[in-house]
Amino acid sequence: MKKFYFTLLSLISFTCFAQQTNNIADLEFLYQAIKKTPSYKSQLKSDENYALLYQELKENLxxxxxxxxxxxxxxxxxxxxDNHFGFYKIADTTIKPRPxxxxxxxxxxxQVLKQKPINxxxxxxxxxxxxxxxxxxxKxxxxxxxxKSKIVTGFIIETPHQSLDFISLLNGNRGFVLARNTKHVNGNFISINLYKTAKPAFNNLVIGKSNFEFKKLTEKVDYLRLSSFYSSN
Structure with missing residues (x-):
């Protein structure tokens, strides 16, 4: 039995289609759930290509x-x-890993990858x-x-709106997690802990309820942290 989950944090709601019996039912359930979201209504409601994508997937699933x-x-x-979309499958430890x-x-x-530019x-x-x-x-x-093991641990996907999505493969392909709008800055995927250059030495600050924190680093240097979402739509 599949355990795919689709979350819409922007709606503070949760939808699970773990009990659907086939791929077409899963696809239909997901499509109908997406159509109820504000993001779909504002971006794709009248997009014929999106409706065509749904039909093509339905015929090849x-x-x-x-x-x-x-x-x-x-x-x-x-x-x-929409960065608030989540889509994942809980790792099922009862099945054999299939990395x-x-x-x-x-x-x-x-040798080939060593020649790639930093960005x-x-x-x-x-x-x-x-x-x-x-x-x-x-593509x-x-x-x-x-x-070391030649195991694929995830995928980076370029979206149609010039952002990057990250799909993480868990426990030998027993679970999958989607992270939207992953940033690649100066050769590094900081949010998923992958670095071409030396990993930055982040200044550790005490985690608290406050949305800001002031810290004196040196006699002439002060540090002010303002908390917010790490990325926006």
């Missing part, structure tokens, strides 16, 4: 692999500019002393590969 189904359903979310392992020549891949999405990254490769795998889609 025979996959039996959950990751493939998840990525196809995600295509209904990608065109909508995506790529039989690649790692040395050759590293290119493709390249070699580090995360807590582990080495990852990000490379283009399909508008990049795979994140853990080089």
């Amino acid at each position: 025979s996959d039996t692999v959950e990751l493939a189904v998840y990525k196809k359903l995600y295509q209904l979310i990608a065109p909508i500019k 995506t392992v790529l039989n690649l020549d790692i040395d050759s891949l590293k 290119d999405l493709e390249g070699l990254y580090e995360s807590d002393k582990h080495e990852f490769a990000v490379f283009k795998a399909a 508008n889609e990049y795979s994140i590969l853990y080089l």
Whole structure:
């Protein structure tokens, strides 16, 4: 039984279609849920291409692999500019892990990616002393590969509105999580802990209820933090 979840934080509501019995039912449920959102009504209500996308997905949804189904359903979310959309599958620890392992020549891949400019999405990254490769795998889609095991741990996807979405693969493809509007700045994906350059030494501040904090760093330098959402629509 699939356990896909679609959340609409902007509406403070929660929708689950875990008990749908087939892919078409899941697609229909998601489509109808999206059509009720303010974002859909303001951006895509009269868009014939979006309706056509739904029909095309409906006719090509025979996959039996959950990751493939998840990525196809995600295509209904990608065109909508709304950071509050969430779409995930809870990791099912009762099933056997089925990680995506790529039989690649790692040395050759590293040689190619070393040549990529700092601001290119493709390249070699580090995360807590582990080495990852990000490379283009399909149109508008990049795979994140853990080089030591050759396991794909996620995807970076270019959306139609010039932002980046991140799909994380959990526990050997037993769960999936979508993070919208992921930032790539100076060669780094800070929000998902992937760095081409040295990881910044962030100044640790005490977490509290206040939306601001003042701190004196040196005799001549003061630090003021103003809290807000890390990104906007």
